[in-house]
Amino acid sequence: MNARTAAIADLERRIGHSFADRALLERALTHASVGDGAREVRHYERLEFLGDRVLNLVAAEVLMARDADAREGEMSRRLAALVNYQACARVARDLGLAPALRVSASAAKVRAAWPGSVGADG
Numbered sequence: 474m475n476a477r478t479a480a481i482a483d484l485e486r487r488i489g490h491s492f493a494d495r496a497l498l499e500r501a502l503t504h505a506s507v508g509d510g511a512r513e514v515r516h517y518e519r520l521e522f523l524g525d526r527v528l529n530l531v532a533a534e535v536l537m538a539r540d541a542d543a544r545e546g547e548m549s550r551r552l553a554a555l556v557n558y559q560a561c562a563r564v565a566r567d568l569g570l571a572p573a574l575r576v577s578a579s580a581a582k583v584r585a586a587w588p589g590s591v592g593a594d595g
Contacts, residue, residue, distance in 0.1 A: 476572065477572065477573065477575070480569070480572035480573040481498070481502070481573045483569065483573075484568060484569060484570065484573045487568055487569065488568065499575070500515045500516065500517060500520065501517050501520050502517065502573055502574050502575055503515065503516040503517055503574075503575040504516060504517070504574055504575065504576040504577070505517075505518050506576055506577035506579065507575055507576060507577050508577075528556055529552065529556055532552055532555050532556050533548070533552055536548050536551050536552060536555075
């Protein structure tokens with residue numbers, strides 16, 4: 474088992490879910506830098522687009538349920554505090570996401586900056 478395969482297994486263990494669709498998991502863990510933008514390389518950007526919307530919807534639903542009297546402006550501020558770059562990067566770091574990602578060789582050289590950038594996507 475290579476290091477990335479072990480990292481994926483460890484990630485699944487930490488989140489308590491084993492993915493049945495390994496091709497979809499591989500896509501979800503593939504950065505757009507792989508293949509230098511070649512169309513045949515399936516990466517996570519479209520999934521990230523969808524995931525961002527789902528995350529915002531779920532967070533908004535929780536905020537509305539917790540405070541039925543909160544005004545829209547207050548809920549917007551709370552949502553922005555919950556769902557932002559830093560919060561997503563912190564979750565990615567806590568999950569140990571970076572070692573499971575598939576990235577280009579050039580992107581791997583800047584791995585030290587993760588998950589502050591790539592790990593916060595989607």
